[in-house]
Amino acid sequence: MSRSPSEPTMTDPARPGDHVDATPSTTPAAFGWRGWLRWGWRQLTSMRTALLLLVLLATAAVPGSIFPQRSADPNGVAAYFRNNPGIAPVLDGLQMFDLYSSAWFSAIYLLLFLSLIGCVIPRIRHHARALRSRPPRTPRNLGRLDQHLVDEHEFTEPAAARDAADRSIDAAERVLKDRGYRVERYSTAGSDSVSAERGYLRETGNLVFHVALVGVLVAVLVGSGNAYTGQRVIVEGTSFVNTLSDYSSFSPGRFVDDGELAPYSLTLDRFDVTYEAPGTPAAGQAGNFAAQLMVRDTPTAEPRTATVRVNAPIDVRGDRIYLLGNGYAPTITVRGADGTVIYREMQPFLPQDSMMTSLGTIKIPDGLPEQVGLVGFLYPTQDALASGAYTSVYPALVNPVVTFNVFAGDLGIDDGTPRSVYSLDTSGMTQLTGGDSGAASIELRPGETADLPNGWGTVTFEDMKVEGAPESVLRFASLQVQRDAGATWVLGFAVLATLGLITALLVPRRRIWVKCSLVEPTTVRTEFAALARGEDPSLGRALSDIQSRHHAALTSQTPTQGAS
Amino acid sequence: MNTPTLDSASLLAVWTAIALYVLAFTAYSIDLARRAGASQPRTAELVGARAGGGDRPVSQLDEPDPLRLPPQLRPRAFWARLGTAFTALGLLFHLAGTVTRGVAAARVPWSNMYEFALTGTTLVIAVYLVVLRRYDLRFLGSFIVGMVALLLGGATLAFYVDVVPLMDPLKSIWLVIHVFVASLATALFAIACGLSVTQLIQARRERTSIRPSDARPGAFPSADTLEALAYRFAIVGFIFWTFTLIAGAIWANESWGRYWGFDTKEVWTFVIWVLYAGYIHARATRGWRGTRSAWLSIIGFAAVLFNFTIVNLFFKGLHAYSGLS
Numbered sequence: 001m002s003r004s005p006s007e008p009t010m011t012d013p014a015r016p017g018d019h020v021d022a023t024p025s026t027t028p029a030a031f032g033w034r035g036w037l038r039w040g041w042r043q044l045t046s047m048r049t050a051l052l053l054l055v056l057l058a059t060a061a062v063p064g065s066i067f068p069q070r071s072a073d074p075n076g077v078a079a080y081f082r083n084n085p086g087i088a089p090v091l092d093g094l095q096m097f098d099l100y101s102s103a104w105f106s107a108i109y110l111l112l113f114l115s116l117i118g119c120v121i122p123r124i125r126h127h128a129r130a131l132r133s134r135p136p137r138t139p140r141n142l143g144r145l146d147q148h149l150v151d152e153h154e155f156t157e158p159a160a161a162r163d164a165a166d167r168s169i170d171a172a173e174r175v176l177k178d179r180g181y182r183v184e185r186y187s188t189a190g191s192d193s194v195s196a197e198r199g200y201l202r203e204t205g206n207l208v209f210h211v212a213l214v215g216v217l218v219a220v221l222v223g224s225g226n227a228y229t230g231q232r233v234i235v236e237g238t239s240f241v242n243t244l245s246d247y248s249s250f251s252p253g254r255f256v257d258d259g260e261l262a263p264y265s266l267t268l269d270r271f272d273v274t275y276e277a278p279g280t281p282a283a284g285q286a287g288n289f290a291a292q293l294m295v296r297d298t299p300t301a302e303p304r305t306a307t308v309r310v311n312a313p314i315d316v317r318g319d320r321i322y323l324l325g326n327g328y329a330p331t332i333t334v335r336g337a338d339g340t341v342i343y344r345e346m347q348p349f350l351p352q353d354s355m356m357t358s359l360g361t362i363k364i365p366d367g368l369p370e371q372v373g374l375v376g377f378l379y380p381t382q383d384a385l386a387s388g389a390y391t392s393v394y395p396a397l398v399n400p401v402v403t404f405n406v407f408a409g410d411l412g413i414d415d416g417t418p419r420s421v422y423s424l425d426t427s428g429m430t431q432l433t434g435g436d437s438g439a440a441s442i443e444l445r446p447g448e449t450a451d452l453p454n455g456w457g458t459v460t461f462e463d464m465k466v467e468g469a470p471e472s473v474l475r476f477a478s479l480q481v482q483r484d485a486g487a488t489w490v491l492g493f494a495v496l497a498t499l500g501l502i503t504a505l506l507v508p509r510r511r512i513w514v515k516c517s518l519v520e521p522t523t524v525r526t527e528f529a530a531l532a533r534g535e536d537p538s539l540g541r542a543l544s545d546i547q548s549r550h551h552a553a554l555t556s557q558t559p560t561q562g563a564s
Numbered sequence: 565m566n567t568p569t570l571d572s573a574s575l576l577a578v579w580t581a582i583a584l585y586v587l588a589f590t591a592y593s594i595d596l597a598r599r600a601g602a603s604q605p606r607t608a609e610l611v612g613a614r615a616g617g618g619d620r621p622v623s624q625l626d627e628p629d630p631l632r633l634p635p636q637l638r639p640r641a642f643w644a645r646l647g648t649a650f651t652a653l654g655l656l657f658h659l660a661g662t663v664t665r666g667v668a669a670a671r672v673p674w675s676n677m678y679e680f681a682l683t684g685t686t687l688v689i690a691v692y693l694v695v696l697r698r699y700d701l702r703f704l705g706s707f708i709v710g711m712v713a714l715l716l717g718g719a720t721l722a723f724y725v726d727v728v729p730l731m732d733p734l735k736s737i738w739l740v741i742h743v744f745v746a747s748l749a750t751a752l753f754a755i756a757c758g759l760s761v762t763q764l765i766q767a768r769r770e771r772t773s774i775r776p777s778d779a780r781p782g783a784f785p786s787a788d789t790l791e792a793l794a795y796r797f798a799i800v801g802f803i804f805w806t807f808t809l810i811a812g813a814i815w816a817n818e819s820w821g822r823y824w825g826f827d828t829k830e831v832w833t834f835v836i837w838v839l840y841a842g843y844i845h846a847r848a849t850r851g852w853r854g855t856r857s858a859w860l861s862i863i864g865f866a867a868v869l870f871n872f873t874i875v876n877l878f879f880k881g882l883h884a885y886s887g888l889s
Contacts, residue, residue, distance in 0.1 A: 048851070287735075
């Protein structure tokens with residue numbers, strides 16, 4: 001019984017060798033490869049390594065916020081390559097544009113998780129044993145502990161004192177048990193004592209937190225392999241069928257079979273949006289976006305209506321449908337010189353600013369003497385700047401105007417190279433109107449028709465109100481289709497980790513001892529002592545609380561006996 | 565009253581609060597200077613009321629923890645009391661300004677950078693004053709009130725925007741939860757950082773002083789006490805920050821169709837989380853407890869401020885809600 005009270009016991013949590021609560025390892029230096037392995041493993045699972053890897057992880061994540069990432073901002077990466085042709089390939093070689101899937105970033109977090117698992121597994125084993133073991137023996141000298149309180153009661157008869165000592169220790173055991181302590185009685189020659197411990201949940205929470213973090217990582221990795229995401233632009237009155245060929249873009253996870261998509265269809269009935277009135281501080285600010293959809297869950301199912309809003313995706317057969325963007329899709333008709341319709345499309349124009357100045361292209365590969373490309377600007381509320389350039393001053397269709405620059409030559413699509421429908425590569429083409437061509441741009445209001453250059457035919461900006469639409473120009477909605485069954489698991493593990501964290505940081509782990517001894521034949525001394533295991537700011541209060549409860553238990557039991 | 569009238573009333577209240585905080589900062593600073601001159605903690609006249617015993621030296625048990633004194637037993641330092649009075653009065657105006665701004669906008673007053681700074685700094689002062697009832701942290705007053713006066717004044721000058729309706733992506737219950745908890749975590753980290761800075765100063769003083777009594781000239785508690793207190797604020801802040809991270813991911817999943825996308829703001833929230841995780845580990849690592857872990861707490865809070873200012877203003881990303889153009 002010469003142990004110091006702070007010496008480790010069975011119920012203490014296991015800790016890496018360099019943890020402040022751990023006893024320094026006294027294992028002699030080992031030789032041979034086994035010794036080196038053991039040494040290496042101990043280094044990897046030490047607190048210092050975990051700390052180093054955490055700081056490294058934080059530092060390594062920072063460049064990803066400085067350089068554009070392909071996953072989040074592919075256009076930014078392309079722009080970076082254009083603007084910094086010298087340094088960009090070097091950075092790319094260092095995987096700076098795919099930082100979070102890069103070899104070195106992965107190496108850091110995998111090492112961190114390896115260190116975590118290596119640290120946690122022996123602790124789980126140890127904790128499982130500790131949960132079944134009893135609180136440790138009462139130290140002989142309680143006065144040396146962090147907190148120590150003493151009650152002394154004098155009695156007239158030695159027998160009464162012995163009786164009171166027995167009652168006192170029984171009461172202490174009951175009080176501690178009621179307060180959720182695990183208790184054990186110990187007796188030595190001169191004293192009886194109760195050893196009590198609580199807060200095993202602290203270590204349980206700590207372990208749950210760390211294991212749940214592994215769960216988050218696994219759920220993210222497995223989930224992303226089975227997830228897919230696709231984008232599609234739908235113009236009012238048109239439909240989208242959930243097949244690979246109907247997507248504008250589609251990125252599947254590693255294990256996704258893209259032939260297995262559920263064959264539902266979505267029709268955009270109407271797209272609603274409101275704009276702040278002119279003259280207010282936020283004039284023109286758009287809001288209350290709502291894509292009114294008609295959903296058919298299977299090709300033969302009855303259609304149902306659904307509304308997709310920002311922050312409120314809808315669920316269609318396990319896919320989540322999000323509203324990402326919107327804009328105008330003017331209906332443009334091109335006729336040949338003989339009046340036959342060569343082209344008629346509702347072509348989505350991409351918004352370029354908050355006033356919905358929108359840019360779109362129209363490509364006519366066949367039917368005219370040469371291949372023709374039109375680069376168009378739509379100004380929903382057209383006005384002219386002092387320079388004469390057009391601009392839109394309000395996002396709604398107050399005074400819509402479309403202008404076209406006409407290019408003729410090679411559209412660059414004959415060899416099968418995939419081209420964006422939103423941009424025109426003019427390198428193989430001659431500009432016929434607008435810019436330096438000498439001819440003015442074509443300028444149209446809804447319902448108007450203009451001649452194409454060289455008498456090739458005409459182009460018409462259709463007024464859709466004529467065909468029963470609410471406005472002269474139709475709108476489009478850009479939808480994102482997302483499936484990620486892993487997300488629920490990630491959330492589940494994250495919540496578990498948080499609960500573990502709260503328990504691990506806030507539940508105090510403490511030991512309390514109550515010892516009764518007869519210092520004189522007629523004097524009973526009851527000592528209360530407490531020891532913190534880990535952070536425990538309220539240890540002193542907890543001990544005096546136990547003391548007063550013990551006092552109350554004794555008084556209520558024998559209201560007339562005992563005087564101090 | 566209409567929106568512009570309410571909003572200008574709010575601005576007036578905010579500037580009044582800033583003026584009061586400057587006064588509080590001055591008073592607290594005078595108090596600090598006077599403490600540095602005093603030679604002994606002014607708590608000697610207090611009698612330890614706890615039962616003692618055993619073979620421990622009595623003084624060790626009976627000396628009450630000067631940090632934990634209830635308000636009525638604390639030393640009645642005039643300048644510190646004046647500082648706290650100015651701070652409390654400042655908070656009244658500050659709170660009025662924040663609430664009025666919310667009423668003027670008819671929504672929660674933390675929807676752009678100016679409003680976030682307004683609410684965040686209100687919480688820093690409120691948490692400081694609440695904590696003051698339990699711990700005598702008036703030596704932190706200069707740091708906290710000075711920082712808030714700078715942040716609030718700076719935000720009002722640089723980030724102020726007129727009340728405008730919410731953008732669609734912000735119309736969500738998560739705006740209320742995610743952003744509020746983030747500013748609460750920020751408030752706790754700020755106090756932890758202040759304590760860590762004080763801890764570094766005090767640790768240096770303890771290292772360099774010849775006589776032990778010189779190390780504690782009534783100004784600050786011991787470095788160990790400061791460290792334990794900083795840790796307590798940091799862990800509660802860390803729990804809130806973890807919640808912020810998860811709530812943000814849930815919101816991102818509702819709004820952007822993915823729960824995590826390494827957006828610049830997400831990256832920095834993650835970096836801050838990892839830094840404080842490192843701090844908590846450092847506190848438990850032999851050789852890192854003390855000065856080294858305190859630096860991690862300070863770096864963590866520097867990252868919080870960086871995330872709020874530089875990342876919001878200069879980094880491209882989806883969290884483009886500063887309201888500034």
